[in-house]
Amino acid sequence: MPSYDYRCANCSKRSVIYQTYEEYGQMPIECPYCGSKDLRRIIGRIRIAKSEDSRLEDLSDPSSWGDFDENDPKSMAKMMRKMGNELGEDMPAEFDEVVDRLEAGDDPEQIEKDMPDLGGGDDFGF
Ligand SMILES: [Zn+2]
Numbered sequence: 001m002p003s004y005d006y007r008c009a010n011c012s013k014r015s016v017i018y019q020t021y022e023e024y025g026q027m028p029i030e031c032p033y034c035g036s037k038d039l040r041r042i043i044g045r046i047r048i049a050k051s052e053d054s055r056l057e058d059l060s061d062p063s064s065w066g067d068f069d070e071n072d073p074k075s076m077a078k079m080m081r082k083m084g085n086e087l088g089e090d091m092p093a094e095f096d097e098v099v100d101r102l103e104a105g106d107d108p109e110q111i112e113k114d115m116p117d118l119g120g121g122d123d124f125g126f
Contacts (some may be wrong), residue, residue: 010036077102 008015008031013088015032017039018075069075077099084091084099094115101111 004043006039007029007042008034008036009038009040014042020023038106073102073105073108076108 001020002024003016003018006015006017006029007013011031011034013031013033013045017029019027019029027037028037031039080095080099080102084095098111098115102108
């Protein structure tokens, strides 16, 4: 059920009133604090564009990764490519090499051993 923000013109208290779309504008409402029927709707700010921050939040939410399977190197490579694209930054050459090897089915641990510069692999979530 959608909720609507109101401010009471009588006591100035803000209240949230839950109404269905059918009820909205039809059903009489009153201030839960003083009983006044003189309530003014507060229109919230509408967010049009998703910010950079929320895009990164999406990335950190595993459920947004789709069919990501951390035990499947190919799935991991796919996710890493997606992440690289979403970040919109030039990833280091090592990143591409790791992704390429994952896609080729290489063992992530072996890749990590071959590339000590990865700093223990933490950067890539191994
Ligand atoms: Zn009131």
